[in-house]
Amino acid sequence: MNVRSRWLLISVGLGVLLNPLNSSMISVAIARLQSVYHLDFTGVSWIIFSFYIASAIAQPVMGKASDLFGRRKIFLAGLVVSFVASLLAPLSPNFEWLIVFRIVQAIGTSMIVSVGMAIVRIHITEKQATALSVMSIFLSGAAAIGPFIGGVLIHWWDWHAIFFVNIPFVVMSYLLAWRTIPKDEFRISVARGMSLRKWFDLIDASGILLFTVGLVTLLIGVLSAKSSAHVSFGHIIVGLLGLVLLATFVRHELKATSPFIPLRTFAKYPSMTWVNIEFILVNLLYYSLFFGLPSYLQMVRHVSEFHTGILMLSLGLCSLVASPIAGRWIDKSGPRPALLVSGILMTLGSVWIVTLNQTSSVISVCLALAAFGVSNGLNSVGMQAALFKSSPKEIIGVASGLFMTSRYLGTILSSLLIASVMGDKFSAEGFRLLGVILTVIALSLVFMIWRRRETGQLKDGEDVSTSNV
Template sequence: MKNRNRLLLIAVGLGVLLNPLNSSMISIALARLQEVYRLDYTAVSWVVFAFYIASSVAQPVMGKASDLFGRRRIFLAGLVVAFAASMLAPFSPGFGWLIVCRIIQSIGTSMMVAVGMAIVRIHIKENQAAALSVLSVFLSGAAAVGPFIGGVIIGRWDWESVFWVNIPFTAAGFVLAWRSIPADRPEGFAVNSRPLLHWLVIMDVKGIILFAAGLTALLLGVLSFESSETAASWQILTALCGLTLLAGFVIHELRTASPFIPLRTFARYPAMTRVNVEYMLVNVLYYALFFGLPSYLQTVREVSVFETGILMLSLGLCSLAAAPLAGRWVDRSGPGPALLLSALLMTFGSLWLVMLNGSWPVASICIALAAFGISNGLSGVGLQAALFQSSPKEIIGVASGVFNTSRYFGTILSSLLTGLIMGGQLSSGGLRRLAVVLTAIALLLIFLNRQRLRAGFR
């Protein structure tokens, strides 16, 4: 690989790792943020909700924007936005300001994820498969080691460090990206020759607003009800308003010619829809454990931040180790067997947490973490392969975008599930109730994958 291509790959890698890194490091900081801002678990979960809601909107939007305004321009702008948000977040005078900084940070990091893969595909011609695999390592590796990094730096420098750590990545990434990513011209339209209303329609701003406002209102209504344990009229109205806005979003997306999320695609290709539903459920399982367990360990079992990061590392390392093995298995046998084993492992891990009690050593949690980690590695590869099998080649770009959106839906639902079941205060009983629900979801995945194998799909 040429030296210029190496620099480009490193620049893109430094940018794209920021989104999974910041979405995973925060899991270790939740307990500390509860103390600092004197909030319950449900309220502090908004640092997770805000990031994923913003990512679910920003990534498909910025992918479309890069086609119109240029990929290099979007990537460099993303680094600047992420840098600014990371600088400002530690100085937040209140929790609301911290949420705003997390939203800005999510938008900035999503700008790079949305165009990073396209930049590599377009500008690296030789050994392209190897280059893309390296980029995948940046993405999956950052998510895997995020809790460990968070545990180490929070234990040494407190919660602000999960934002400071982005500074060297964004600064180095900007310098390398400026030097190595070639300039590109927007495709199709002359950017300055179209009126503002045209761009608002092309970007489906109405759909974006309906989706973001509806999801936020629904979550705010449901979670505030759980926090207060009684339903006030404003909480009910907020949740109903959210449902109304989301219904309006669905109607709008089915009618518009340039949808933010192409819902008509789901109706046309039911096999692809089923893959996306499975991917959403897998992420509900994985991230409910990912975000719920660190706070449980620190709050209930009184495990230090550093030790929590060490324990959570088993989840990421097992996921990373399983992924390449899953790739070879799926190539030989198709995605069906790997996905069935993934569902079985998640069922085992959930049942292990159901049986867990305070007298067991803390290290025994690593058994459940390992089961979920291996399962995540298997399902990530298996579901991607199943998506390619079920999606016509002419819409594979749209299918990939919808697939990523399903992941974000799963992460949002996982945080909602964890907040509702755990309630305002974490406890061993709350973790056990969450594990029972996760077991039921894992059993549903076993059923779906057995049906796939019986229908003759590998």
């Protein structure tokens, strides 16, 4: 790998880490934001919802936009958007404006992620596997140390610092990317020849609108009922409206020529569908702990942001250590054993959550974090391997896109679960109830992974091209 390729790799890596870093740092800032803006837990949870909903929509849309306008332009534009959001978010006059800038930040970082890997694949042709593994380190490493960085920053400089810290990364990435990423091919004639309606059809603007409005409306109905401690007729109407819009979205996607989420693929390849369902549950379990435990430690156990960040570091480090071990194990035995062990670890970790109380030792907390951290490392490799086994080679690009959508859906559901269980105040009783629910979900996941093998839908070592998909 020549010097220019190394600098290109660094420039892209400094950009793509912004999305996982900002999605993870916020986990230790929730308690502080709730105190600053005088919100209940349901209200402050929109800081999580907004980021993941915006990311789920922006990444596939910006991926298509890069084919039309050029990857270099989208990457640099994403850095500019991220810079503006990171600069203005700490200056927000109220929580509503903070949500707006959080959405802008999600869009900007998604623009970077959606084209960053493609830039590396296209422009680094020598030792490409090494380059992609370095990119994975940027992504997974940022997610792993995000809570620790967030805890340190909030402890010394308050919550504003978790936005300001992005600025040095953005500036360095922009300066390096401007010099090292080759200019895009001439595409302006293609862009000029495409009408606005054709562009909307290409990105499935109608589907995106139905998905966004339907999901947000459903969340408002459910969370409003939980926040007010009773279900009114208005809450039911809003919730039903959200369900109707989502049902309309499903019908639209089945007919669309360029669907935002190609649902017909799920119907055609049931084995791949089950992998995505399991991936939703995996992320629901992991992120319920990821976002729930810091709030429990700070609001119930009165642990400082700094020490919360240190404790959460054990989660990320266990995940990073487990991933390469999982890779070697899965190469020899296939994904199923690793996924079963992961499900069992998540079950044990969830049971451990139920046993936590005010006098539980730090070691007890770390054991729960370690169980989820190791399971996340196994899942990060195992679920990807299971996807490749269950997806025909000719649709692997579509399958990867659906896989990322499943991840975001699981994350959104985790935030909804925490908000629904906790309501206006985070409590020890609510956290134990969360542990009980996660235990049930984890056991269901283990059963699903076991049953798929028993029914012959996915067998380790089987070539996907000959499997019954």
